[in-house]
Amino acid sequence: MLELTGVVAGYGGGAVLQGVDLVCDEGTITCVVGPNGAGKSTVLRVVSGLLTPSEGTVMMGDIQLSGQSAAAILRAGVTQVPQSQALFPHMSVRENVLMGGFLIRRDKKLLMSRLEQVQQLVPLVADRAAQHGGNLSGGQRRMVEIARCLMLDPKVLLLDEPSLGLDPRSLAAVAELINRLHGDGVTVLLVEQNVRLGLGLATHGVVMEGGKVRLTGSATEVMNHPEIATLYLGGTSATTKAADAVPHDSAGAPSQ
Amino acid sequence: MTELLQAVILGLLIGGVYALMASGLTLVFGVMNIINVAQGAFLIFVAMVTWWLWKHTGIDPILASVITTPMMFGLGWVLYRTVIVRIRGSSPSMSVLLTFGLALTIEGVLNLTAGNKFKSATPSYFEESFRVGSIALPKAQVYGFVAAILVLGALYVVLTRTWTGRAIRASAQNPSGAALVGVGATSTAALAFALGASTSGVGGSILSVLYPFFPASHYDWISRLLGIIVLGGMGSLPGALVGALVLGLAETLTATYGSLRWATLVFYVVILAVLLFRPQGLFGTRLREDAVA
Incomplete structure (x- = not known):
């Protein structure tokens, strides 16, 4: 579904991603974990076209995403919820969500039917329709940001730290929404600092460090990998190395 | 009572025109964080073009905005694509420097081409008024106000x-x-x-009738316009409208009951008083996220 091959990318002061290889199968939830500066968010920015890779390719099926504009990638069906606030604070919730359909604005019938679908999936959109985006709580904002992304009926949803700054109740609501989208067949690639939460939600896990992929496997395998337990979970998780979790060598390639 | 009513109506009429002139400035700041101090020079440039058209073709100065508005839209678009785009993402202070340079360039070109003398377009209705009971409404101000409100509405x-x-x-x-x-x-x-610049198309054409102008008049105009948008709330269009009406009223009421000399000073005193209690201006909003930040 989504495949990154040898991606090198950065912001002008050296490459943040140093040859990333990553595959997300259709209908999966893949969670990328890793320490600060590992390049997790940069992976999402490359996929969504906000950052153009200097080397490597990003493919979605047969479509090459790398090198295309952010708008073209959106049209192809890839939408992103960024880490920092993405809403338009002085616009109403309804207007914010409608802006998610900016690329289909000329087809008013389609736009309105999408809004209807999104309101059913995220009732908050109708409940708080007239409230300013800037006046929502953190959890409500996250829900509206995700709702906005759904206006284009995405094939791939990119989520950057969906748990950031949320209380447990909001977190549960966001997790439930992600699970529902997964149930509807949306492929989700998410980046998460909260390793337990991210991998708990995901079907697949990816560990990044220093701009490279260190480990891939099912979410359970990655969660139970001894290195992960030591590095991110304080050694409290199961420490049995899963048989088919794939460690990578220093160049980022699978070492098996 | 008649005197007060006359002053208030005149203040509102002129305030509407100020609102149009300031709308472009506040729009550009709101969208791009650019303080376009060349907006005053745009107004004077358009006033000069309007005066020239009126003088040489006889076209009505206010109707000339049908020509000057698309002209300024095009000029604004070209200026953004060639000059302003280079400071995209920079601090607002950089935009002040750049657009001040632009204003000086326009002033210099106008000095060379049109000369450094006061001009004013004086169409046939220039000294005529509508009479409503005992109140006189100068036709030029009424026409200017109507044009300004139509453009602001659009x-x-x-x-x-x-x-x-x-x-x-x-x-x-x-x-x-x-x-x-x-x-x-x-x-x-x-x-x-381009939209911001196009508002100076109508604004400049109206200015050519209501006020005498010469190339360096843009300093006076930009300080008024900046005062209006600071009072209303930087980036707020309704704020620009209210700020402009306050300026219009402050000027006419002070001129009527005090002295014309104090008219503009009173407006700046109002700004100072408002900013003491509302630093974000009258219509600048503070959201939950502003409080968090």
Whole structure:
């Protein structure tokens, strides 16, 4: 579904991603974990076209995403919820969500039917329709940001730290929404600092460090990998190395 | 009582024109964080073009805005694409330097081509008034006000009821959020700057009738316009309207009951008093996220 091959990318002061290889199968939830500066968010920015890779390719099926504009990638069906606030604070919730359909604005019938679908999936959109985006709580904002992304009926949803700054109740609501989208067949690639939460939600896990992929496997395998337990979970998780979790060598390639 | 009513109506009429002139400035600041101090020079440039058209073709100066508005839209678009785009993402102070340079250039060109003398377009109705009971409404001010309100209304509709307007507002409020929904940053900013410049098309044409002007008059105008948008709340269109009406009323009421000399000073005192209690201006809003920040 989504495949990154040898991606090198950065912001002008050296490459943040140093040859990333990553595959997300259709209908999966893949969670990328890793320490600060590992390049997790940069992976999402490359996929969504906000950052153009200097080397490597990003493919979605047969479509090459790398090198295309952010708008073209959106049209192809890839939408992103960024880490920092993405809403338009002085616009109403309804207007914010409608802006998610900016690329289909000329087809008013389609736009309105999408809004209807999104309101059913995220009732908050109708409940708080007239409230300013800037006046929502953190959890409500996250829900509206995700709702906005759904206006284009995405094939791939990119989520950057969906748990950031949320209380447990909001977190549960966001997790439930992600699970529902997964149930509807949306492929989700998410980046998460909260390793337990991210991998708990995901079907697949990816560990990044220093701009490279260190480990891939099912979410359970990655969660139970001894290195992960030591590095991110304080050694409290199961420490049995899963048989088919794939460690990578220093160049980022699978070492098996 | 008649005197008071006359002063209030005149203040509102002139305030409407000020509002139009300031709307372009506040729009451009709101969308791009650019303080376009050349907006005053745009007004004087248009006033000069209008005066020339009126003098040589006899076209009505206010109707000439049908020509000057698209002209300024085009000029604004070209200026953004060639000059302003180079400071995209820089601090507002950089935009002050750049657009001040632009204003000086326009002033210099006008000095060389049109000379350094006061001009004023004086169409046939220049000294005529409508009479409503005992109140006299100068025709030029009424026509200018009507034109200004029509353009402001059109601008409001474009910004709130069209996708172009939503894209402009979205870019103003959250540029990266706008990019994530497919709004092109550069094309939207160029459009916003061009729209801002086009308001000086109508504003400058009206100015040519209501006020005598010469190339360096832009200093006086930009200070008034900046005062209006600071009072109303930087970036707020309704704020510009209210700020402009306050300026108009302050000027006419002070001129009627005090002295014309104090008219503008009173406005700045009002600004100072308002900012003491509302640093964000009358219509500058503070959201939950502002408080968190």
